[in-house]
Amino acid sequence: MNAARAHRTRKRTRIQEENEEKILDAGLEVFSTWGYRGATVDQIAALAGMTKPNLLYYFRRKEDIYLAVLNRTHEMWLEPLERLDAAGDPATEIAAYIDRKLELSRDNPKASRLFAMEIIQGAPILGDTLRGRLKRLVDDKAAVIRAWIDAGRLAPVDPHHLIFMIWATTQHYADFDTQIRAVLDTPELDAGAFETAKATMERVFLGGIMEN
């Protein structure tokens, strides 16, 4: 985890914390736009407002920056699904999950695009996490959904693919934001656009999976 910073063992100073944060913010920006390989250390340093050698004082290698940025954000990505509660009402729980996921896209579009680039490139870094922790979490929550279906509280849809559909639709508003803005002819996706998206998604998903 912090092998990246093994050369520094002492407690971090205020300047260190501030600079590391600036670097990670810049890294998120650049990696999420260009992917790991397309990003350059120069770009990140410029965005962070420091020189390249100065940046390399904090992170010796490009890969260390990438790892740190991914580590800083990947917890955030699992959290909404973790909160899906087997004891709750199916419609309420699923609607709330969609809301949380859509909010995450709205508030952290760069983090969403960072993950998208990593996955599209074959998940060279996150592959193990996907096959391990993510798979266990999804299997877990798919079992919850299946129990709801077996109890006749939801229409019989495949739980895994239902989750994929929710991921796809919510993340679309972050990852493909450029395309959506082009089609809607708007300079940015404002609160109104997200409200309409949310209403449409809840109507389609809940209408589509409630036994009536």
Place this chain on the structure above:
Amino acid sequence: MNAARAHRTRKRTRIQEENEEKILDAGLEVFSTWGYRGATVDQIAALAGMTKPNLLYYFRRKEDIYLAVLNRTHEMWLEPLERLDAAGDPATEIAAYIDRKLELSRDNPKASRLFAMEIIQGAPILGDTLRGRLKRLVDDKAAVIRAWIDAGRLAPVDPHHLIFMIWATTQHYADFDTQIRAVLDTPELDAGAFETAKATMERVFLGGIMEN
């Protein structure tokens, strides 16, 4: 369009056509994996089975290859929506649209990822196309859907966002294929996985938007 090949004015020979096609195939592969900037001409040349200088005889610059690859595939992307028929039955038409789009993802995952990378990077090349031709097409078909809604044949959902949802879910199976395979613990998305995906999507979408 073929400004990229303006240096060649004669009719193309068989060898030229074959080599250009090999280059475009290799370019699709490499650009869709690494993005424009992360791709190298060396990689593309190696994949195309030729030397870098030989490749550069056909396309003088990396950007020319990228343009040609995008141009070769972007028509394909508009076609399924173009076929949405106002005179048809709403449920049938929308189900057929979903099918066509999902088939496109299954059969052309690399093209899908190429577009994804281009959009995530802010559509530097395709931006005008998105704001022009794509927007007109979507507005057109959104009007068709709205007419169905006004006639009481569909539930009142926002047509644009419904289309976004269909794009998101279908393309997800190409773009995030690595993540889906990790979660489903399968070496590849086979016909069965696509059947389940299709059934789930049709159940959710049609259940979600039919007035009952």
Place this chain on the structure above:
DNA sequence: GTCTATACAATGATAGAC
């Protein structure tokens, strides 16, 4: 402890000779 200047090897894009 923090930052700058400089260097350098590797890679990659492109031009031009053959």
Place this chain on the structure above:
DNA sequence: GTCTATCATTGTATAGAC
């Protein structure tokens, strides 16, 4: 249609100044 040369970019290392 092929090979070589060139030149900019980029990742990384080091030496030392504040």
